[in-house]
Amino acid sequence: xxxxxxxxxxxxxxxxxxxxxxxxxxxxxxxxxxxxxxxxxxxxxxxxxxxxxxxxxxxxxxxxxxxxxxxxxxxxxxxxxxxxxxxxxxxxxxxxxxxxxxxxxxxxxxxxxxxxxxxxxxxxxxxxxxxxxxxxxxxxxxxxxxxxxxxxxxxxxxxxxxxxxxxxxxxxxxxxxxxxxxxxxxxxxxxxxxxxxxxxxxxxxxxxxxxxxxxxxxxxxxxxxxxxxxxxxxxxxxxxxxxxxxxxxxxxxxxxxx
Numbered sequence: 001x002x003x004x005x006x007x008x009x010x011x012x013x014x015x016x017x018x019x020x021x022x023x024x025x026x027x028x029x030x031x032x033x034x035x036x037x038x039x040x041x042x043x044x045x046x047x048x049x050x051x052x053x054x055x056x057x058x059x060x061x062x063x064x065x066x067x068x069x070x071x072x073x074x075x076x077x078x079x080x081x082x083x084x085x086x087x088x089x090x091x092x093x094x095x096x097x098x099x100x101x102x103x104x105x106x107x108x109x110x111x112x113x114x115x116x117x118x119x120x121x122x123x124x125x126x127x128x129x130x131x132x133x134x135x136x137x138x139x140x141x142x143x144x145x146x147x148x149x150x151x152x153x154x155x156x157x158x159x160x161x162x163x164x165x166x167x168x169x170x171x172x173x174x175x176x177x178x179x180x181x182x183x184x185x186x187x188x189x190x191x192x193x194x195x196x197x198x199x200x201x202x203x204x205x206x207x208x209x210x211x212x213x214x215x216x217x218x219x220x221x222x223x224x225x226x227x228x229x230x231x232x233x234x235x236x237x238x239x240x241x242x243x244x245x246x247x248x249x250x251x252x253x254x255x256x257x258x
Contacts, residue, residue, distance in 0.1 A: 014039030022101030024052040026198035030230035041066040075123035084134040099128040099147040104163035120162040125169035141185035149192040178246030187245040194252025219254040
């Protein structure tokens with residue numbers, strides 16, 4: 001029988017610095033909290049709610065780490081300089097980048113206009129690329145990049161066209177970054193979350209019908225929760241995942257088995 005890890009053993013990320021985009025709600029907040037619980041200092045990016053950012057920072061600091069919230073639109077390339085300049089001035093380096101922030105307009109493929117296209121691609125895929133370009137020069141060997149994708153990257157979801165395409169781009173970026181950053185001993189992976197009970201899921205136009213269908217098709221008979229996805233994200237940020245790179249890890253409770 002394996003012994004239960006001690007609190008010291010569970011703080012295996014002590015001294016590490018993590019940046020979590022979209023880190024004040026849903027999966028991002030759960031990820032930030034779990035990183036802090038394992039000892040990492042955490043920088044959360046947010047766009048709208050100052051109160052949610054303040055609550056998140058307070059929650060993280062109560063776990064005995066340093067925490068910082070930086071407000072800005074991650075879909076705006078000019079903001080990336082501000083974000084990583086603050087990381088540099090506060091901590092001097094970054095060990096972990098979690099590209100989680102996501103935004104999009106629900107529309108079928110023939111309804112996508114320039115605004116819907118740009119919003120999804122800039123906030124979701126471009127942000128991952130350009131944040132990685134800023135973070136990597138600040139990363140020591142052993143750095144980790146984890147992006148959040150979704151099932152819509154490879155499967156049809158009604159009204160999800162622009163967002164799904166941007167998530168597919170994220171998965172391709174993951175593979176390219178993984179290959180090119182391996183000589184620097186930096187791992188790059190993505191987590192493809194299934195249907196998770198967040199505000200993002202509730203924003204679907206056919207939310208109630210979708211949840212019923214997901215519950216029916218999922219072997220566990222329910223939708224997931226943010227912590228279940230965050231657990232996998234955080235695992236990929238640890239040394240235990242040092243031989244995993246370029247992978248898209250599906251966390252969906254078995255939904256895609258049927």
